[in-house]
Amino acid sequence: MIVELGHYALILALAASLIQSVIPALGAYRGDARMMEVGQSSSLGVFLLLAFAFSALTVAYVTSDFSVLNVYENSHSAKPMLYKITGVWGNHEGSMLLWVLILAFFGALVASFGRDLPPSLRANVLSVQAWILTAFLAFILFTSNPFARLFPAPFEGQDLNPILQDVGLAIHPPLLYLGYVGFSIAFSFAVAALMDGKIDAAWARWVRPWTLTAWIFLTLGISMGSYWAYYELGWGGWWFWDPVENASFMPWLSGTALLHSAVVMEKRSALKVWTILLAILTFSLSLLGTFLVRSGVLTSVHAFATDPSRGVFILMILCIFIGGSLALFAFRASTLESGGLFQPVSREGALVLNNLFLTTAAATVLIGTLYPLLLEMVTGEKISVGAPFFNLTFGPLMVPLLLAVPFGPLLAWKRGDIAGATQRLYWAVGAALLTAIIAIALTQGTEVLASLGLGLGVWLLIGSLTDLAERANFRKAGLSKGFARLKGLPRSAFGTTLAHFGLGVTVIGIVCVSAFETEIVTSMEPGGTREAGGYEIRFDGMSKRQGPNFSEEVGTFTVLDAGRALGTMESARRLYTARQMPTTEAGIRTNWFSQLYISLGDSAANGGATVVRIWYKPWVTLIWIGTLFMAFGGMVSLADRRLRVGAPAARKSLHASGAKA
Structure with missing residues (x-):
């Protein structure tokens, strides 16, 4: 009975999401407050319905109800309880149910904590979320029903894929989905803002916490997935440039660019068009990853489904949402103001450079991932694009970006002093050169590139700390005043330092294990x-x-x-x-x-x-320790009151921003 109730809850969720997708947006168009309020109650209702459906499937797994086809194909009565629970999302149907549950969860969060948003913007955001939710609920019900029954019920199940019977399944997919799906909020904000025609610094301030939250989870999800593959598959590697790995890495790269671009938009009201486009592209890459995993076009240890009909359905979803959002962007882009101006040598300029390299790197990974598929589709020829291609194209793009990272926080807004920033980084320059020279001497000149890579990692470590040291000014102010100045800094400053420091730690780990293992x-x-x-x-x-x-x-x-x-x-x-x-x-x-x-x-x-x-x-664990620093840096930044969604102290200023918009 619980299974039928779960299926019924899934159908009701589809009906409720259809209501949410139309009425709030129509209310925003007409200026009807009552219609706009429907988005809040319906988003909470959809989340509760999907939570019940997910719980019903979990009960079927825990009780080994093999009359459910999904349980029969992916569970076994002798399987440990932990893997019975994690097996709920260790398959295509169950993982899609988790996907839409997280999507509804983020919609419910916007409804609960977005009360300070302008009513029309909030209504449109919830409607756009419901469009995505409706599409994927229809996909589940028509092609991937997790509650399908078997008659007669088998006595025993077929068990879960042995590779998935690991604690990593309890951690990696939920974290990854929280990142993947979390970027839907940035997408919804972008489309809603285009519908409203109102895009300003306040919009960037509203969207940053959601983007940062998704980025944190995606960082942790990719890191956990890397370590899981490292110890479980027995290949001894931490990254394989597997197409499905790339599918999660691409939205991480574009999401990182989006975070930095949103800072420029918030501070200087600049890069509006580019920030909106990045918000659309980041979630589009997340949808592309969903397509690659579930369409059957790839053969991978990560791939869930091999049914082409499912792939066609998801491809239609991609075309509708990616094509529709880009068409709306093209229609509205000419009406957007360019915003504040700045000199190339400035903090804004450094963030634009960051965006340039990150988006180019994402495009490189995209080409390397999709080219073999396109070639096979057009000519029938099968080729593989592996690590050599990505190492030769992605690596050189990262080196200038990593060299530029410490300069950004030291440059002033609007107009910076590159010579002054370089002078403040002399400790970082000296430490990096000394590290490279010592490494070259110890390896007797046989690992020059690796030695330079170690120097680059130290450059990031010391360079990231330089900004805090400069703000504290211990040399002139003394220890007590210096620490008092540090205490008064916004948490986002510490978050930035931790994230950049973690990047340096990861670089050192990658260089050491690649060159010296x-x-x-x-x-x-x-x-x-x-x-x-x-x-x-x-x-x-x-x-x-x-x-x-x-x-x-x-x-x-x-x-x-x-x-x-x-x-x-x-x-x-x-x-x-x-x-x-x-x-x-x-x-x-x-x-x-x-x-x-x-x-x-x-x-x-x-x-x-x-x-x-x-x-x-040697030093291989630094790869994952560095990612933990990055994620923790994001959490510290998220704790900044200026980024805390719904913070009481910020309500007045947010209302003011909304009024100006």
């Missing part, structure tokens, strides 16, 4: 030893274990340093009983920021030698 592929017998990264790895032997829904062969290794045992590592080969699918569980030992990584291959027929892959990855 050690990889050994060898056959080992019990008692045999190999050396990696200055450690001695002894293979102690294999043993068999039985899990709840799998059997595994576990290899045990002892890590020794100068003959002294530091501990043991285990790596396993698993076979999941229901699907008869093998997986590899890598053994990882972390020593400060570096890791030993061991993955098992096949064993000899006589049970003797075993193929073992051993990596020593």
